[in-house]
Amino acid sequence: MLRLAHISDVHLGPLPALSVMELASKRITGFINWHSNRRRHLFANTLDLLLDDLERRNPDHLAITGDLVNLAATGEIDAVARWLPGVGTPENVSVVLGNHDAYVPGAYERSTRAWYPYMRGDDAPAEWTEGRSMFPYMRVRGNVALIGCSTAVATPPFAASGYFGRRQARETVNLLRAAGKAGLFRVVMIHHPPIRGATSLHKRMIGIRRFAATISSGGAELVLHGHTHLNTVYWLRSPAGPVPVVGIASASQGPGGHKPPAAYNIFEISGEPGRWNLMRERYALDELGEDVVLAETTRLHTGE
Numbered sequence: 001m002l003r004l005a006h007i008s009d010v011h012l013g014p015l016p017a018l019s020v021m022e023l024a025s026k027r028i029t030g031f032i033n034w035h036s037n038r039r040r041h042l043f044a045n046t047l048d049l050l051l052d053d054l055e056r057r058n059p060d061h062l063a064i065t066g067d068l069v070n071l072a073a074t075g076e077i078d079a080v081a082r083w084l085p086g087v088g089t090p091e092n093v094s095v096v097l098g099n100h101d102a103y104v105p106g107a108y109e110r111s112t113r114a115w116y117p118y119m120r121g122d123d124a125p126a127e128w129t130e131g132r133s134m135f136p137y138m139r140v141r142g143n144v145a146l147i148g149c150s151t152a153v154a155t156p157p158f159a160a161s162g163y164f165g166r167r168q169a170r171e172t173v174n175l176l177r178a179a180g181k182a183g184l185f186r187v188v189m190i191h192h193p194p195i196r197g198a199t200s201l202h203k204r205m206i207g208i209r210r211f212a213a214t215i216s217s218g219g220a221e222l223v224l225h226g227h228t229h230l231n232t233v234y235w236l237r238s239p240a241g242p243v244p245v246v247g248i249a250s251a252s253q254g255p256g257g258h259k260p261p262a263a264y265n266i267f268e269i270s271g272e273p274g275r276w277n278l279m280r281e282r283y284a285l286d287e288l289g290e291d292v293v294l295a296e297t298t299r300l301h302t303g304e
Helices: 027-036 044-057 074-087 107-118 166-181 208-218
Strands: 002-007 061-065 093-096 137-141 144-148 185-189 222-225 232-236 243-247 263-272 275-285 292-302
Touching: 002 044, 044 263, 044 275, 044 292, 061 144, 061 185, 061 222, 074 093, 074 107, 093 107, 093 144, 137 166, 144 166, 166 185, 166 208, 208 232, 243 292, 263 292
Parallel strands: 002 061, 061 093, 144 185, 185 222, 222 243
Antiparallel strands: 002 263, 137 144, 232 243, 263 275, 275 292
């Protein structure tokens, strides 16, 4: 059995001091939004409380599905590079990028370079290589294949959409099929929800049908995402049956906002191909913001 934890939308704060050049871009709208809205609900102590509780439960691996930063300023990207080793080693933590991690042109490259050890596939070079396609990547941990995809692209002001393209779809299908032939439980990590209507148009994933075809063709047992800051379960079709698509609240969301407070999932994965068992436990911040409690238990695969 492998116990896989899932958090998303860390939005590590506080914002560092930004130069005039850094603000002379889309960042100015995000900067205003942070100070007028987000900073009232996203708290570092919430994230610390959540991670302390998660550490006590000692999962085997942690998946982080994007938006580790807010405006993708250099100081933020560097802060996450210092923060990640405190969360876990690259062998025990897998990361994919979100739209905030590629907030402006050039940010995607800076994020992948700084966080590369946490996004390096098992067969990838030991060092980050400029111009190489990072995603998808695959890591095998026990009887589980973790396949990281990216929808992170720089977008215009007031847009937060993502993109899942043809090349990534082809390569993801190949990874899924190879993992399936190896008898592995396949987990796909992605930031934007690959479900039509799961978020507003300006925040949607472009390529939803392509992603659905990827899962249908390649096969998978679980899809993890973030972006919406909501605790959700959707389903996609595959030849082996419905595939759960699970979202989670922001790991830094304090109580009292219009989005649910911070939460994390722990999945217990056991069984064998054709007879997988998948149990999800969702732990969430309580109404007072003082403790993390078990909020929900759901069986997503029954072993039948």
